[in-house]
Amino acid sequence: MADLETTDLKRLALHDLHVSLGARMVPFAGYEMPVQYPMGVLKEHLHTRSAAGLFDVSHMGQVVLWPKAGMQSLMLGFEALMPVDVLGLQEGRQRYGLLTSATGGILDDLMFANRGDHLFVVVNAACKAEDIAHLKAHLSPVAEVMPIADRGLLALQGPDAEGALSRLLPGIETMRFMDVATRDWTGAELWISRSGYTGEDGFEISVPNAHLRRFADTLLAEPGVAPIGLGARDSLRLEAGLCLYGHDIDTTTSPIEAGLAWAIQKSRRTCGARSGGFPGAERILTELADGPDRCRVGLRPEGRAPMRDGTVLYNGDTEIGIITSGGFGPSVEAPIAMGYVPAALSASGTRLEGEVRGKRLPVTVCDLPFRPSTYKR
Amino acid sequence: MKYTKEHEWLRVDGDLVTVGITEHAATQLGDVVFVELPEPETMVAEGDEVVVIESVKAASDILAPVDGEIVAVNEKLPDNPGLVNEDPLGAGWFFKMKLDDLSVLDDFMDEDEYNELIG
Known part of the structure; x- marks a missing residue:
């Protein structure tokens, strides 16, 4: 129980709200964040799974990519940084993306949305400075890379999220999973996506800082909505089988090893219309064809x-892999983990051992996610 | 009732001492999801790691507060680790120790001193 080191930590725009709600604040990715x-x-x-949770994720990086010479050249330019179909993303839709390195590792994972006349990107807090430098270095001929400092980001997640948000914004319930929209709320321009990182249906809402407190207070006054900290965000995403950058994925893991091949659309694969042409394409497309040496498993x-x-x-006496995320899954009511094992030992049902406090304990490979998602597709 | 700097409480009954963690410690730890207890009839020395508890956040050790023999453990905890949060001073006790020398307990804090520690 070390004392909280608050020097040099940035404060969220909603810091005072978190403190008034009794949050325990901890350092995370350079910010003082509410952990619970x-x-x-x-x-x-459990509240997020049965009602609705409001998460302050304003530490994440919000970036607008504004085209200098049309959306097509911007989208093609962004596509050259990711093994993902950017050009095919329709207006009003969002997609999961991965910035890759020349050796096929993952620099960051992100969400990007086609908002008609520009792209809106949300990146991980710990990576945002590097990401913005990377985007500027590669996209400056085709885009103005604009970090957004005057907006907070809230996630409203869980089965009651739709009801709560639609009472503030009638009609919002027609959005589907990964739709994006701009809505006015009593003078505040909200950038909304139907997405999140908990495995639950829900929304992420970018709100101008000037209106953030009022918006958060209004949502918290809705029945079923409770403030939720980073601790539960971590156990929710783990149950949903979602990767945490810096733990389950990093510059040493390829998207294929990480089980993220689903994020690579056909157009970017071998024989696709715009095959390859992204950093690390050689390794990533080879692993896609032949299978990786190791895989992320549940x-x-x-x-x-x-x-x-x-x-x-361990498999017998041989060290074969490592756990990258693990803890207790409150909804599955059991310990759960994700980690990397050799492909030959990655089949569901494979029995291995994990060393805990010097003791080898049995652990079984299983399918992900631990709990099915409830997205409104 | 006596208290240690490691946020354990010790309840003395004859030559038996029951050990648990304080409400403050239980709150700080968060929801306890796993408890591993020592075998009864184990001789332990002060500072030995005798109990492992895991909360939703992290693992922690409970240390033996004094030299002595573990004579009983709370058999309910492994199946119901949440008792540590629900009733840390009662049903969430960890183990009972038999002491040879009860005078060692004089060195521990009383309730007022402990409350001052946690401020």
């Missing part, structure tokens, strides 16, 4: 002891 409220991580997690420890990030995995 008095409800506690376990109940916050893992179920057999006892009650959680296996955390860094737990070494």
Whole structure:
């Protein structure tokens, strides 16, 4: 229980709200972030699954890519940085993307939206400075790269999210998963997407800082909506089988090893209309064709002891892999984890061992996600 | 009731001492999801890691506060680790120790001193 080191940490625009709600603030990615409220991580997690949770994710990087010479050249330019179909993304839609390195590792994962006359990108907090430099270095001929500093980002997640948000914004319920829209709310221009990172249906809403407190207060006054901290955000995304950058994916893991081949549309694959042409294409397309040497898998420890990030995995006496995210899944009511194992040991049902406090304990490879998502497709 | 700097409480009954963690510690830890207890009839020394608890956030150790013998453990905890949060001073106890020398307990804090520590 180390003392909180607050020097040099940035404060969220909603800092005072979090403190007034009784949040415990911790350093995360250079920000003072609410890790939990008095409800506690376990109940916050379950509340999000049964009602609605409001998350302040304003630490994440919001970036507008404004075209200098038309959307097509911007989209093709952005496509040259990711193994993802950008050009084919329709106006009003959002997609998951990955910035890759020349060696086929992952620089960051992100969401990008086609907002008609520009692209809107949301990147991880810990990567945002590097991402913005990377985007500027490669996109300056085709785009103005504009970090957005005057907006916060809120995620409203869970089965009651649609009802709560539609009482503020009638008609919002017609949005489908990964749709984006701009809506006025009492003078505030909201940039809304129907998405999130919990496995639940829900919305992410970019709000001008000047209106952020009023908007958050209004949502929190809706029945079923409770503030939820980073702790529950982590257990929710783990149950949903979603990667946390810096843990499950990083510059050493390829998208194929990470099980993110679904994010690579046909047009960018071998024989696709715009095949290759992204950093690391050689490794990534080879692994896509031949299979990777190792894969990210779901893992179920057999006892009650959680296996955390860094737990070494064994097959017999041989060290074969490592856990990259792990903890207790409140909805599955059991310890759960994700990690990397050799492809030959990645089939569901494969029994391995993880070393916890010097003891080898049984763990079984399983399918992801641990809990099916409830997106409104 | 006596308290340690590691946020354990010790309840003395004859030559038996029951050990648990304080409400403050339980709140700080968050929801406990796993408890591993020692075997009864184990001799332990002060500072030995005798209990492992895992919350939704992290793993922590409970140290033996004094030298002695573990004579009983709370068998309900492994199946119901949430008792540590629900009733840290009662049903969430961890183990009972038998002490040879009860005078060692004089060195620990009383309730007022502990409350001052946690401010």
